[in-house]
Amino acid sequence: MNIFRSSGFTLIETMLYLALFSMLAGGAVAAGYNLIEAANRNQTRAVLIEEGNFLLGKIGWSLQQAGTVASGSPQELSVSRLDSSFIDFSLADDSLVMAADGYSAPLNNAGTKVSEFSVELEPIASIELIHISLVLSAITVDGKTVNQRFDTVKTLFQ
Numbered sequence: 081m082n083i084f085r086s087s088g089f090t091l092i093e094t095m096l097y098l099a100l101f102s103m104l105a106g107g108a109v110a111a112g113y114n115l116i117e118a119a120n121r122n123q124t125r126a127v128l129i130e131e132g133n134f135l136l137g138k139i140g141w142s143l144q145q146a147g148t149v150a151s152g153s154p155q156e157l158s159v160s161r162l163d164s165s166f167i168d169f170s171l172a173d174d175s176l177v178m179a180a181d182g183y184s185a186p187l188n189n190a191g192t193k194v195s196e197f198s199v200e201l202e203p204i205a206s207i208e209l210i211h212i213s214l215v216l217s218a219i220t221v222d223g224k225t226v227n228q229r230f231d232t233v234k235t236l237f238q
Contacts, residue, residue: 120221120222121220121224121226123220124218124220124221124226128192128216128217128228129228131192132216132230133230135176135187135188135216135230136212136214136230138178138187139169139212140232140234142167143159143210143234143236146159146160146162148160149201149208150201151199151200151201154198154200155198155199156169156171157212165180165181167180168180170197171196171197172186173186174193174194175188175194176188176197188216193218194215194216195217196215197214197215198211198212198213199213206237206238207235207236207237208238209233209234209235210233210234210235210236212231212232213229214229214230214231215227215228215230216228
């Protein structure tokens with residue numbers, strides 16, 4: 081009587097293990113890609129938040145010693161300061177431009193676009209409320225657009 085005892089795996093078992101391993105490896109690659117994509121979006125959003133806080137801070141700085149504030153259009157803010165200087169903010173070519181003493185420059189960096197800038201003045205008795213709204217956008221490393229909205233209200237006592 082001839083009995084063969086084989087140790088090891090059959091061809092079907094080996095193919096089944098390879099199929100399961102390839103499915104697990106494919107899932108790991110997809111999860112890794114999603115993690116990298118999410119990290120890129122978060123990094124871009126952090127840059128937008130930093131840029132938005134800088135822009136709002138610059139507008140807030142100009143309003144600290146403001147004598148009068150005017151808005152010729154919803155996308156412009158003119159500040160006449162107590163030291164007789166004038167500072168103007170306006171939206172031009174996807175940038176928030178600050179003009180002061182005959183000099184003007186965009187405030188945001190080249191990788192960040194200001195798609196919306198609006199100012200609304202609301203006088204209430206001896207107080208003037210200044211509603212400022214910004215929408216910033218940037219493109220992630222993988223080409224997706226990320227938007228962030230910033231809203232603030234500043235108070236000017238007269």
